[in-house]
Amino acid sequence: MASVGRAGRGGKGDGGKGEGSLARRAWRQYLLQLQQHPLRTKMITAGCLAGVSDSVAQKLSGFQKIEKRRLLLKMLFGFAYGGPFGHFLHKILDYIFQGKKDTKTIAKKVLLEQVTSSPWNNILFLFYYGYVVERRPLKEVTTRVKKQYPSVQLSAWMFWPIVGWINHQYMPLQFRVIFHSFVACCWGIFLNLRARAMSLKQA
DSSP states (O other): OHHHHHHHHHHHHHHHHHHHHHHHHHHHHHHHHHHHSHHHHHHHHHHHHHHHHHHHHHHHTTOSSOOHHHHHHHHHHIIIIIHHHHHHHHHHHHHHTTTOOSHHHHHHHHHHHHHTHHHHHHHHHHHIIIIIISOOOHHHHHHHHHHHHHHHHHHHHHHHHHHHHHHHHHSOHHHHHHHHHHHHHHHHHHHHHHHHHHHHHHO
């Protein structure tokens, strides 16, 4: 009886260790892929997180069924644009500032990021969402972007500088796009909800 009890406890323990070991192996494999194929890994990660972001946004917006076309287009945006753009942006910033991490340099990085890539990314996303995802006429999309962009950008400047500071201060170069993509997943939910609310208001 005692031996059976020990065997049962051992089986459960081994199962727990197996699950933990599987997670560790998966994480090590991910890190290996990130090291050997950084661009590809960041593209896939950004695409998957964009998919998660849009799935959550759709559910929060009251969709009964996930719109697969919209979901795939959002994943495509993360994969084809978000991942590569972030990859090269951070490499360029590190090249310009020679990898320095002092307070003054980080402030310059964050400022440069917020006055260049932030406005561009938000405008591009709003156009992509309206013209490609929603399939609205370009003239209508342009009018909508002009109305939406100021408030979206103001919200971004209240939020993303903090994220940028944490990213440049504490994250190694290879993890910055991953961290940014994770936060962008949450930010994407916010943008999706805003865009959807504006669509319903104007419908």
